Amino acid sequence: MAYIRWAIDKGLDFLVDKPIFSETYGDVLRNGKSELYKHFLKASNDICRKGINASVMMPRRLHPAILLICDYLTNFISNYNVPITHTNFYHGEGMWNMPNEFFTRENHPYKYGYGAYFHTGYHFIDLLLYILKINMYLGKGDYDLLKYCRLRMR
Numbered sequence: 808m809a810y811i812r813w814a815i816d817k818g819l820d821f822l823v824d825k826p827i828f829s830e831t832y833g834d835v836l837r838n839g840k841s842e843l844y845k846h847f848l849k850a851s852n853d854i855c856r857k858g859i860n861a862s863v864m865m866p867r868r869l870h871p872a873i874l875l876i877c878d879y880l881t882n883f884i885s886n887y888n889v890p891i892t893h894t895n896f897y898h899g900e901g902m903w904n905m906p907n908e909f910f911t912r913e914n915h916p917y918k919y920g921y922g923a924y925f926h927t928g929y930h931f932i933d934l935l936l937y938i939l940k941i942n943m944y945l946g947k948g949d950y951d952l953l954k955y956c957r958l959r960m961r
Contacts, residue, residue: 808846815853820860825929865933880941890942894935
């Protein structure tokens with residue numbers, strides 16, 4: 808978050824890796840509440856106010872299957888005037904961690920007190936919003952994606 812705040816304060820466009828920022832379960836226990844949402848809202852409001860281009864690397868958007876789905880939905884919505892109103896995502900991680908590995912594997916966030924959401928889950932939230940934008944681009948709904956995120960995070 809320090810790098811993001813620095814870029815926002817300087818009015819610079821930026822590209823960051825994911826997760827954007829996170830806190831551990833221990834941080835939440837010590838503070839009694841999560842500060843993530845407050846920091847996210849302040850950063851997003853400052854980014855919008857200053858007109859900064861803030862991008863997060865989300866390589867799954869470029870997967871051929873996602874591109875095919877988006878093309879199909881764009882054509883379907885255009886041809887039949889039917890917006891996307893319901894989605895369902897399912898993901899199988901493809902790896903089974905043994906109980907002792909949750910606390911020893913460096914390449915997985917469980918060791919640091921947070922789970923699958925910060926490992927792969929944010930990809931699906933990103934893809935959901937990315938796909939819902941098709942409605943907006945085609946004029947099939949007035950979607951405030953940040954408002955949608957705020958409602959879902961509460």
